[in-house]
Amino acid sequence: MVDESLMVQRMSGRKLSGLIAATYTPMTATGDLRLDVVPKMVEKLLHDGISGLYVCGSTGEGMSLTTPERQSVAAAFVEASAGRLPVIVQVGHNSLREAQALAAHAQEVGANAISATCPSYFKVSNTQTLVQCMKELASAAPETPFYYYHIPMLTGSNIEMPEFLTQADDAIPTLVGLKYTDTKLFEFQRCLELANRQFDVVWGCDEMLLGATATGARAAIGSTYNIAAKLYRQMTLALTSGQLDAARKWQSQSIEMISTIGRYPFHPAMKAVLAMQGLEVGSCRLPLESLSPTQTQALRNDLQAIGFFDWCRAPAESGRA
Known part of the structure; x- marks a missing residue:
């Protein structure tokens, strides 16, 4: 049995930092997985100064993969990273049962955190339902930090994130923060400052990284960090x-x-x-x-x-x- 109060205390001090690459899933010309490429991908990203990996998200075509394929991809990136940088596995699914299976597997193979979009075929239209969905999903990985993946342009769920964090704080013991993929810097700032800066809110819009950094972002997850991490590092250094x-x-x-x-x-x-x-x-x-x-x-x-x-x-x- 996991002590929920200790879980919250243990996870609250963990915050991501730097550029986190939303990884691509390597495939053959016919769309089959090519997991033998994963170690080379990880080495390139490490060389470029990437500080974390976000696996099977939108960039990694997670929603186009089967559950066994997603599990194989997650395991391959965890193994290739060999503890040198954190691996966050995106486990969202229209079926919460499948999402739970993905979450449990991510914990089993040693992912540092899980993240999830909400179901999107049947739209989540209120905060209470979103909290219930994410609580059910995250419960399958009770020892792994959880980040909700807010990307309303794809999920169609436009729930206010400060309200979600406030309600989810007590309901989801493993909740540590958000992957915030929207352009509302004002809402992003509110989330950062909520509850004495309790939550780890990670920026997700590469074109606006400068504004987010000025607002207080410590970490960012993005697709173009795969190809131009040095550009963004120059920007941050400047x-x-x-x-x-x-x-x-x-x-x-x-x-x-x-x-x-x-x-x-x-x-x-x-x-x-x-x-x-x-x-x-x-x-x-x-x-x-x-x-x-x-x-x-x-x-x-x-x-x-x-x-x-x-x-x-x-x-x-x-x-x-």
Whole structure:
């Protein structure tokens, strides 16, 4: 039996920091898993200065994988990380029973935390129901910290997060915070400051990292940290050293990069960029599209035109744009 009061006390001091990569799931051209690529992915991210891994989220096509596949992916990243950086496994599912199975497995293989979206086919429309859903899910991993994954653009659930945190605090012993993937900096700040800064609220919008950092974010989870971690590290270094103009320039380059990639199907394009950087992670599954060879070459040309391949090799110690 887990002592819930001790669980809250033990988990309340744990907070994520730095850039956490929302990892891609490596696949073959036919959409089968290629878990042999995972160790190479982890080594690249460690080399780039990433401080954590977020597995089987939107970026990792978690919702397009079967439960056994998601379990295999989670286990592969935990094993490859070998305790060198935290691994957060996203276990959300339209079936709360399946989500519980994923949560229990993540705890079993040694994930440092679990995270979950709410069910989205049947929309969650009120705070009480959201708390009940997440309580049921998190109960399957009673020794593992839990982060609710707030991404209303995909779940359709627009519940106010300060209200959720307040109600969920007593109901979910393992709750430590949120993955906040929305653009409402004012709500993000309220969540950060709630209950004497009790909760670990992690930012999830790469294009607005500068604003979130200025607001108080200590950690961020994002897709583009896979390909341009050094750019974001430059931005953070510039901000912390008081070079605000330089920090703005780095964020501007991030926005331009994301806008450029966004002219194409985004996640397939991101996988193509990883291949350009020497890391073959394959294509995506339907309903995500695949890039044609013509699109891939056009993407490369577009990224060269904005200087991307220079940015992603920028020396980490420099704070100047």
